[in-house]
Amino acid sequence: MSQEKAFQASSSSVIGEASADSADGLWVGKIADKVLAEFPDQELYTCAAGISPSGIVHFGNFRDVATSYAVVCELRARGKKARFLFSWDNYDRFRKVPVGVDPSFSRYIGMPLTSVPDPEGQFPSYARRFEAEFEESMKDLGITLDYRYQTQEYQSGRYTDKIAFALQNRAQAAEIQLQFKTDKGNQEKGIDPETFRQTYFPVTVYSRFSGTDKVQVLSYDGGTKLTYRCLMTDKVEQIDFRETPVVKLPWKLDWAMRWGEEQVHFEPSGKDHMTPGGSFDVNAAFAREMFGRKPPVPQMYEFVGIQGVKGGKMSGSKGGAISPAMLLEIYEPTLLKWLYMRRSPMQSFNLAFDTEVYRQYDEFDREVASFQRGEASPARQKILQFSGVTQTDPAPLAFKQAVALGQITQWQPEKLRELAEKSEIPCSAASIAARLPKAQAWLTRYNPEEIIALRDGPNADYAAGLDDKRRAQIAALSAFLKGDVTSIPALDETLYSIPKDPALTDKETKVAQRGFFKDVYNLLIGKDAGPRLSTFLWAIDRAKVLALLAI
RNA sequence: GACCUCGUAGCUCAGCUGGUAGAGCAUCUGACUUUUAAUCAGGGGGUCGCGGGUUCAAAUCCCGCCGAGGUCACCA
Numbered sequence A: 001m002s003q004e005k006a007f008q009a010s011s012s013s014v015i016g017e018a019s020a021d022s023a024d025g026l027w028v029g030k031i032a033d034k035v036l037a038e039f040p041d042q043e044l045y046t047c048a049a050g051i052s053p054s055g056i057v058h059f060g061n062f063r064d065v066a067t068s069y070a071v072v073c074e075l076r077a078r079g080k081k082a083r084f085l086f087s088w089d090n091y092d093r094f095r096k097v098p099v100g101v102d103p104s105f106s107r108y109i110g111m112p113l114t115s116v117p118d119p120e121g122q123f124p125s126y127a128r129r130f131e132a133e134f135e136e137s138m139k140d141l142g143i144t145l146d147y148r149y150q151t152q153e154y155q156s157g158r159y160t161d162k163i164a165f166a167l168q169n170r171a172q173a174a175e176i177q178l179q180f181k182t183d184k185g186n187q188e189k190g191i192d193p194e195t196f197r198q199t200y201f202p203v204t205v206y207s208r209f210s211g212t213d214k215v216q217v218l219s220y221d222g223g224t225k226l227t228y229r230c231l232m233t234d235k236v237e238q239i240d241f242r243e244t245p246v247v248k249l250p251w252k253l254d255w256a257m258r259w260g261e262e263q264v265h266f267e268p269s270g271k272d273h274m275t276p277g278g279s280f281d282v283n284a285a286f287a288r289e290m291f292g293r294k295p296p297v298p299q300m301y302e303f304v305g306i307q308g309v310k311g312g313k314m315s316g317s318k319g320g321a322i323s324p325a326m327l328l329e330i331y332e333p334t335l336l337k338w339l340y341m342r343r344s345p346m347q348s349f350n351l352a353f354d355t356e357v358y359r360q361y362d363e364f365d366r367e368v369a370s371f372q373r374g375e376a377s378p379a380r381q382k383i384l385q386f387s388g389v390t391q392t393d394p395a396p397l398a399f400k401q402a403v404a405l406g407q408i409t410q411w412q413p414e415k416l417r418e419l420a421e422k423s424e425i426p427c428s429a430a431s432i433a434a435r436l437p438k439a440q441a442w443l444t445r446y447n448p449e450e451i452i453a454l455r456d457g458p459n460a461d462y463a464a465g466l467d468d469k470r471r472a473q474i475a476a477l478s479a480f481l482k483g484d485v486t487s488i489p490a491l492d493e494t495l496y497s498i499p500k501d502p503a504l505t506d507k508e509t510k511v512a513q514r515g516f517f518k519d520v521y522n523l524l525i526g527k528d529a530g531p532r533l534s535t536f537l538w539a540i541d542r543a544k545v546l547a548l549l550a551i
Numbered sequence B: 001g002a003c004c005u006c007g008u009a010g011c012u013c014a015g016c017u018g019g020u021a022g023a024g025c026a027u028c029u030g031a032c033u034u035u036u037a038a039u040c041a042g043g044g045g046g047u048c049g050c051g052g053g054u055u056c057a058a059a060u061c062c063c064g065c066c067g068a069g070g071u072c073a074c075c076a
Helices: A003-008 A029-037 A060-076 A103-108 A126-138 A150-153 A160-168 A171-181 A183-189 A195-201 A251-262 A279-289 A325-332 A333-341 A354-373 A377-385 A399-408 A412-422 A428-444 A459-466 A469-483 A489-499 A506-525 A535-540 A544-548
Strands: A045-051 A083-090 A146-149 A213-221 A224-229 A237-240 A266-270 A297-301 A305-307 A350-352
Touching: A029 A060, A029 A297, A045 A060, A060 A266, A060 A297, A060 A333, A060 A377, A126 A325, A146 A150, A160 A171, A160 A251, A160 A506, A171 A195, A171 A279, A237 A399, A237 A489, A251 A428, A325 A333, A333 A354, A333 A377, A350 A354, A354 A377, A354 A399, A399 A412, A399 A428, A399 A459, A399 A535, A412 A428, A412 A535, A459 A506, A469 A489, A469 A506, A489 A506, A506 A535, A506 A544
Parallel strands: A045 A083, A045 A266, A083 A146, A266 A297, A305 A350
Antiparallel strands: A213 A224, A224 A237
């Protein structure tokens, strides 16, 4: 992009005008335009994301990563060097005990997340437990992040000078804070601007007596010494935070400091941060007025919804939080990335655990197919590529079929493959291997009511309602199954021919066939419909079937 | 109180910088000696939340209103 165009691209805080480089109209192109306009000619572009590991990192937080990831991909596609920085805000305080965690953990409230033990005792800390799961998922998704652990960064002393700087300018910091507080809010909270100015210290101190941030800062010596009172023990001490790194900047300053420290050019955030007067605005003011640096290009994103999660089945202990790892149980990595990146961050969408998943897989498969035929528009093509789809991805097994056929083959890939071949369903072995476990998890963990199970014994109630003619049809089927069934098509033909009668018209024959299928389904699985009968009968245990058909 | 998003076919949604309303599913019809949780072709179905405005032209831009959801003003 030329300088001239870059300047035209806009300086508003929302997505800018389209330019030649974003001719495809894709949201990510517009963001990239904006980044390049705000920060032209950088050696290295830094896109950031960050999460506080205060509990299960849920699927909504993943939008932070997905959005930034798309911008990284776009910048690289334009020949820029870009890195993807991810901050674990694990030096944040433990705020509340989540549902499912031992209530006694309330004694850790106020401590850094890295000082709270793992409730299950498996990980070095509370924070690490959730970080580890998330990092594992990012690996599965093929997203490489440059991780920063804020506890380490703070304790290493890396930020000491910045903390001192903030303290030295605490009057200005107080002023900036006040700028964004409303009179009404001040009244409600009993904040008096004058006292605030005098008592405000822009730091959080983790008491060396209690380990918590329930601390009152008493004085600052202008260098690196700070005196505080631990409110839990009422003890007072002076520390030199250069040697005793227990001091942290509060969020509304911390963020701005890190933008400068890491040279961040783009960072998305949820609307909790982006609301006017919210933490982005405050940090942007700190960045400009105190650190003398532009804030990164922001992008607000809408939250992601979830549907089809049945009550108790979910990890109810964790208050129903859904992590990317859980999503990856049922979504292929490429599909999941595609779902997050295909729409503008401002567009909300739903992830699903119910039959909606069928639609998402189908839509994705069609999209990939059109891409592979070279028919996808540049914008759609780009998103697919960012998601990791390639020209040579093997033919997919429809998810619906993975579920249906998976069940009747006891989830054995080789058997399914054989069945697919015999039934002339085209799909690759690779896709079977990838999707079968997802289909199994989807069905057994989240949609057990969809399971097709052979009855334990004959359906006597249903059989009682059958007349002689229909009983005869069932008997004919049994007889056929006792013999040598050579192929699925042969079985198929027999199934259709059994109810046929020269006396019936075509229409009547169809009705008779439908009735016959219904009878068989009811006898076998107690439902009016099921998987295609020929395939089903071919695959399932013959002796069991014969027992169920013996009425 | 401020701000944000959404409101387009029965359902889920596309519609980028304005130019005669789109897709998938569902439904209906038909084809395949086969109305099966696996095929194919075709059809029907929308006053684009409501009311103004700008324009030769608005689902698309502007203003107002209604409805749904959300965020902040504590902390992060």
